[in-house]
Amino acid sequence: MITYPTYLSAPHDFIIAQISDLHLSKHDEHSFDKFLSVLDLALTHKPNLLLLTGDLVNDGVGEIYDWLFDVLKNTNIPFLCLAGNHDVTHEIGHDLPFDERTFLPIPADERLIKNHRLLIELPHTTWQILAVNSAVNGQIYGQLDDKNLDFLKTNVAHNLPTLIALHHHPTSVGSAWIDAHILKNHDKFWQVLAHTLHPPHIICGHVHQAHILPNTHGTLYTCPATSRQFTPHQDKFGIDTLASGFRLVRLHDNGKLDTQIYRLMS
8 A cells, every 4th residue: 555745844945746647567578677777867866856747657557656666665766656547457459550549448557646635844835736637538538537636626725836737738738648637527627626725836748748837826847758659739640750858857945947848868
């Protein structure tokens, strides 16, 4: 059983390494090496937290989660792990055109977060990280159920500087094919954030691209994948030549945030 932290502190900046879309699979031995290389790169920045935002294991294979959680525990760094659509969906027909494949629902691994609040205590500021599950069993698109929407509504009302983490993107990234699999009830998500004193920062995976997308009620930061990268601003699916990477996020003691993308050497 994984026990996730509910309270952490730092003497100055709090550093988060967001790692996303690992797609670990027995059918792709390179997926494990890519993840380990990205993790090693992230560890050079001495993060206070590892935040994994979904699509960790293709088809929900239990022994691969065992391997992943052992690797994470051996870093001796606190971590949070969310599900993505591939964690709760068995995809049949990888070699077939996309519209000819079959998607079957499977249960999420019990070690993945449904929702979680983590308080970050800095000398003069308390941040909160709100992690919510957007994965829907057997579906590519995302959705927040009423419990998760209520969880967000309750906690953003504390009016603390806030970072929200989920798998699916709640606003368009300008690629028609992946925007068809957006957070389906994104309108309700943004409504929940509409009356916060501090517009939250939101991080997600799913799109295999790096973007910063301001919104009236918060800013969305998307993450490169540790697996393959998708070509941005394309109506049809395409693979980019960019290397695997991760997003580094710094929560400052003044309530501000800054972030950078780091990639492996090609």
